[in-house]
Amino acid sequence: xxxxxxxxxxxxxxLVEEGTTFKGSLTSTCPILVKxxxxxxxxxxxxxxxxxxSVSGKVKAGELKSEGELSGEFDVDKVVLSGxxxxxxxxxxxxxxxxxxxxxxxxxxxxxxxQLDIGxxxxxxxxxxxxxxxxxxxxxxxxxxx
Amino acid sequence: xxxxTPDAVVSKVKRGEKIDRADLSGIILSNAVLEGASFRRCDxxxxxxxxxxxxxxxxxxxxxxxxxxxxxxxxDANLDNADxxxxNLQKTLLTGANLSRxxxxxxNLQGANLxxxxxxxxxxxxxxLGGADCTGxxxxxxxxxxxxxxxxxxxxxxxxNANLSDSNLEDADFTEAVLADAQLRSVKxxxxxxxxxxxxxxxxxxxxxxxxxxTNADLRNAxxxxxKxxxxNLTGAKxxxxxAKGAVFTGIKADWLDNSPxxxxxxxxxxxxxxxxxSGQVPARPADDRSANRRxxxxxxxxxxxxxxxxxxxxxxxxxxxxQCTIALGRxxxxxxxxxxxxxGCQITGAGNITINGKFFDKPEGKKNPAGIVGAHQxxxxxxxxxxxxxxxxxxxxxxxFEPGCQLRMKISTASGVDASTRSKNDSRxxxxxxxxxx
Numbered sequence: 121x122x123x124x125x126x127x128x129x130x131x132x133x134x135l136v137e138e139g140t141t142f143k144g145s146l147t148s149t150c151p152i153l154v155k156x157x158x159x160x161x162x163x164x165x166x167x168x169x170x171x172x173x174s175v176s177g178k179v180k181a182g183e184l185k186s187e188g189e190l191s192g193e194f195d196v197d198k199v200v201l202s203g204x205x206x207x208x209x210x211x212x213x214x215x216x217x218x219x220x221x222x223x224x225x226x227x228x229x230x231x232x233x234x235q236l237d238i239g240x241x242x243x244x245x246x247x248x249x250x251x252x253x254x255x256x257x258x259x260x261x262x263x264x265x266x
Numbered sequence: 267x268x269x270x271t272p273d274a275v276v277s278k279v280k281r282g283e284k285i286d287r288a289d290l291s292g293i294i295l296s297n298a299v300l301e302g303a304s305f306r307r308c309d310x311x312x313x314x315x316x317x318x319x320x321x322x323x324x325x326x327x328x329x330x331x332x333x334x335x336x337x338x339x340x341x342d343a344n345l346d347n348a349d350x351x352x353x354n355l356q357k358t359l360l361t362g363a364n365l366s367r368x369x370x371x372x373x374n375l376q377g378a379n380l381x382x383x384x385x386x387x388x389x390x391x392x393x394x395l396g397g398a399d400c401t402g403x404x405x406x407x408x409x410x411x412x413x414x415x416x417x418x419x420x421x422x423x424x425x426x427n428a429n430l431s432d433s434n435l436e437d438a439d440f441t442e443a444v445l446a447d448a449q450l451r452s453v454k455x456x457x458x459x460x461x462x463x464x465x466x467x468x469x470x471x472x473x474x475x476x477x478x479x480x481t482n483a484d485l486r487n488a489x490x491x492x493x494k495x496x497x498x499n500l501t502g503a504k505x506x507x508x509x510a511k512g513a514v515f516t517g518i519k520a521d522w523l524d525n526s527p528x529x530x531x532x533x534x535x536x537x538x539x540x541x542x543x544x545s546g547q548v549p550a551r552p553a554d555d556r557s558a559n560r561r562x563x564x565x566x567x568x569x570x571x572x573x574x575x576x577x578x579x580x581x582x583x584x585x586x587x588x589x590q591c592t593i594a595l596g597r598x599x600x601x602x603x604x605x606x607x608x609x610x611g612c613q614i615t616g617a618g619n620i621t622i623n624g625k626f627f628d629k630p631e632g633k634k635n636p637a638g639i640v641g642a643h644q645x646x647x648x649x650x651x652x653x654x655x656x657x658x659x660x661x662x663x664x665x666x667x668f669e670p671g672c673q674l675r676m677k678i679s680t681a682s683g684v685d686a687s688t689r690s691k692n693d694s695r696x697x698x699x700x701x702x703x704x705x
Contacts, residue, residue, distance in 0.1 A: 198670070216668045216672065217670045218668040220667040228667070231659070232678075233677075233679050234678045236674045238676075239652075242652030244610070244627060
């Protein structure tokens, strides 16, 4: 693990370079960029997992951006996901962003057996019933202007 | 030759006298204090007004051809119908100035501040506005043909019916500008920002918009014939009715497009449909095409214990309350749960494309129920959407999209016997990447 200054930015961040495997607990006050592998617990203001990177374990972070492979338990404020999320993974966050891929059949993100707890618990309030339609019978859509 | 000396002009201004219709051609009034002065219809051809303080001055219909006004303070000045052809207005302060119908042909306005200025029907062809600040300026019906507008700040500018053909707009910022019915033929606009701009019926024939940011721009009924949009960002752009024959869309970025006639987001185009819609391979009116196979469940309706089946190609929109219903979708069927739609204790099966803007709750936990959504080809939960329940992916895996703001209590599982990681690696290989090899 190296403490490097990112050449493209003024901000310092912790870099786990490709080919590096880190096992154990890692706490950092600066953002972490993972191009290699982390197995263990991790706490940081932000975590970026590159396409070559993977993180497995318990993670607490302000922001998580991943294009790599995730597994374990993630407690974060904001998540931007692509790449893959492995089986038995739990992601708890205030906000999640996953985009649909534009290019061909490529999946933006591949989910295994995953639990997502995102945002507040949705209320189960129901729509105000006004009238009952017959089962299965449809009504015309609202008029559309040409 | 000026009929008044510079000192006489300054004295008259100090006394509050008007200097209307005077011959002041070639006069040197650099750095003079002339605030609020009245120079209506004056002949000021070639005058030197560098750094002059002309705030609130009245220069209506004045002839300022070839005048030197660099660094002058013309804030809130009245230059209505003034002739400024070839004038030097570099770094001039023109905030709030009235330049309606002014002739600025070939004028140099580089770095000028025109924020909030009025330039309706102004003649600006061949002018240089490089790096100028035109935030909130009004340029309706203005002629900006062959103008240099590189790096100009035109945020929230009003340019309805303006002509910008053959102009250079590279790296300019037109965020939220209104360009409805404007002419932008053959513009050089690499890296142009048009985020949220109104471009309805705009003519962008042969425009170079490579790398431009058109996020959420309204391009309905725009003409993009032979335009270049390589690497442009079109996410959320409204594209209903565009004409784009011969346009180049290589490498565009677009998570989704809005192809609804009213630009209300009711017809979303996603993923592999995007290029087809832009290039005209798919008719630009999918709503109409599907109208014969469209089902709409309106607000206030309640359906209970119903079993519904929708065949391939149908579009189903639900703004109602569904309770304990089973919905089977054919391949490619679009199911949209509208922002007022609520599905309680329901199950959706089949390889359809599901978009949830409202709420979906599957059956309560603890009853060993199957997943609420089974085998969907695509599942999108938008910013206003909520999903509580289990989702069993299709055998070929489900495509997911979640917008920030969505609420989820969701368990995703794979179809029995399918290993998502294996599938992921196969997908990567098929896409020509070596992701799996790296691992």
